[in-house]
Amino acid sequence: MTTHLITDAIGNTPLVRLDRIFPQKHISVYAKLEYMNPSLSIKDRIVRYILDNAEASGELKPGSTIVENTSGNTGAAIAMIAAARGYKAILTMPDKVAEEKRSVLRALGAQVVICPTSAAPDSPDHYVSRARAIAASIPGSFMINQYDNKKNAEAHFKTTGPEIWDQLGASIDYFVASGSTGGTISGVGRYLKMQKPAIKVVMPDPYGSIYYSYFKTGKVHEEDIGTYQVEGIGEDHLAKCMDFSIVDEMYQFNDDNAFDAALRASRHEGLFVGTSAGANLWGCMKLAETLTEPATIVTVLPDSGLKYLSKFKKYIDQGFMAPARDGVLDLKRAAV
Numbered sequence: 001m002t003t004h005l006i007t008d009a010i011g012n013t014p015l016v017r018l019d020r021i022f023p024q025k026h027i028s029v030y031a032k033l034e035y036m037n038p039s040l041s042i043k044d045r046i047v048r049y050i051l052d053n054a055e056a057s058g059e060l061k062p063g064s065t066i067v068e069n070t071s072g073n074t075g076a077a078i079a080m081i082a083a084a085r086g087y088k089a090i091l092t093m094p095d096k097v098a099e100e101k102r103s104v105l106r107a108l109g110a111q112v113v114i115c116p117t118s119a120a121p122d123s124p125d126h127y128v129s130r131a132r133a134i135a136a137s138i139p140g141s142f143m144i145n146q147y148d149n150k151k152n153a154e155a156h157f158k159t160t161g162p163e164i165w166d167q168l169g170a171s172i173d174y175f176v177a178s179g180s181t182g183g184t185i186s187g188v189g190r191y192l193k194m195q196k197p198a199i200k201v202v203m204p205d206p207y208g209s210i211y212y213s214y215f216k217t218g219k220v221h222e223e224d225i226g227t228y229q230v231e232g233i234g235e236d237h238l239a240k241c242m243d244f245s246i247v248d249e250m251y252q253f254n255d256d257n258a259f260d261a262a263l264r265a266s267r268h269e270g271l272f273v274g275t276s277a278g279a280n281l282w283g284c285m286k287l288a289e290t291l292t293e294p295a296t297i298v299t300v301l302p303d304s305g306l307k308y309l310s311k312f313k314k315y316i317d318q319g320f321m322a323p324a325r326d327g328v329l330d331l332k333r334a335a336v
C-alpha cells in the first residue's frame with residue numbers, strides 16, 4: 001500500500017486465528033491486530049475520527065492545542081496526528097503508565113504531565129481533572145474527551161465493527177473486549193449485534209475497577225476502586241461512552257491473568273501484545289472453558305507489548321509468572 005498521509009494507514013488491520021493457545025477443536029478464536037495501527041494501538045481510529053470531525057466543524061482551528069487525559073495510547077495517537085497536522089499536544093497521564101509510553105509521547109513532540117495514580121477521581125490532581133484545568137486555561141484548545149465523547153464509540157461502529165464483520169461475517173458468535181472509555185466494546189458490539197442479534201458480548205474487567213459490580217448491581221461501589229498494573233482498561237468512574245446494554249456478561253480478572261495470557265500469546269502465537277490484549281485473551285480462554293458447542297469468538301489486541309517492556313521484565317523478574325515451557329500449555333487443552 002502506498003499512501004501520502006499517516007492517517008490513511010490507520011485501520012484495516014489483519015485478523016488472525018489463534019490455534020495454538022486455543023487448540024480446542026470446536027472453538028475458533030480470532031484476534032484483530034490493532035497494534036498494527038501506525039502509533040501501535042487501536043486508539044488511532046478514534047483520534048483520527050474525532051479530529052477529522054472537529055476540523056470539519058471548525059471546533060479545532062489550525063495550529064491550536066489538543067489536550068487530553070490518557071493512559072498513553074490515545075496520547076500517542078494524538079501526538080502522532082498533531083505532529084503530522086501541525087497542532088500542539090499536552091497530555092496528562094497517571095504515574096503508573098509504563099515509562100516507554102511517556103517517552104514515545106515526548107519523542108513525538110507532545111508535552112506530558114504526570115499525575116498520581118492514587119489521586120481520587122474528584123481530586124484536582126487526578127489526571128482527568130488536570131487535563132480539564134489545562135484545557136480551560138488555553139484559549140481555543142480542543143479536548144478529545146474520549147470518555148464522554150459519543151464519537152469515540154461511533155469511530156468503532158464505523159470502522160472496527162464493519163472490518164470485523166467483513167473479515168468473519170455471520171460465523172461470529174461472541175465478541176470479547178475489556179474497556180475503559182467503553183468505545184471499543186460499545187461501538188463494535190453494537191455494530192455486530194445489528195448484523196446478527198444472537199452475537200453475545202463479553203467484557204473482562206480488572207479487580208479494582210467499578211465496572212463489574214456496576215454491571216451486576218446497577219450501582220457504583222466506591223469500595224471496589226483499587227490499583228492494578230494492567231493499563232488502559234477498567235475504570236474508577238463511569239464513562240458516558242460505555243454502553244452497558246451492549247454487554248451480555250462480564251468476568252473479573254487480576255494482573256496475573258492478563259500478564260500470563262499476554263506472554264502466552266507472545267511465546268506460542270508470536271504475538272507480542274500489551275496487557276489489555278492479555279486480558280482480552282484471558283477472557284476468551286475463560287469463555288471457551290464454558291462452551292460445549294462449536295463457537296467462533298473474536299477479540300481485539302489493542303496494543304503492542306513494546307509499550308510495556310519494563311513492566312513485563314519486572315513482572316517476570318518478580319517471579320509472578322513461570323517461564324514459558326516448550327510443548328503443551330498449562331490449560332485443559334488438546335496437545336499443541
Ligand SMILES: Cc1ncc(COP(=O)(O)O)c(C=O)c1O
Pocket residue numbers: 071072073074178179180181182183184185231232233274276277302303
Ligand atoms: C491498551 C488499551 N487497551 C484497551 C483500551 C480500552 O479501550 P476503550 O477505551 O475503547 O474501552 C484502552 C483505552 O485506553 C487501552 O489504552
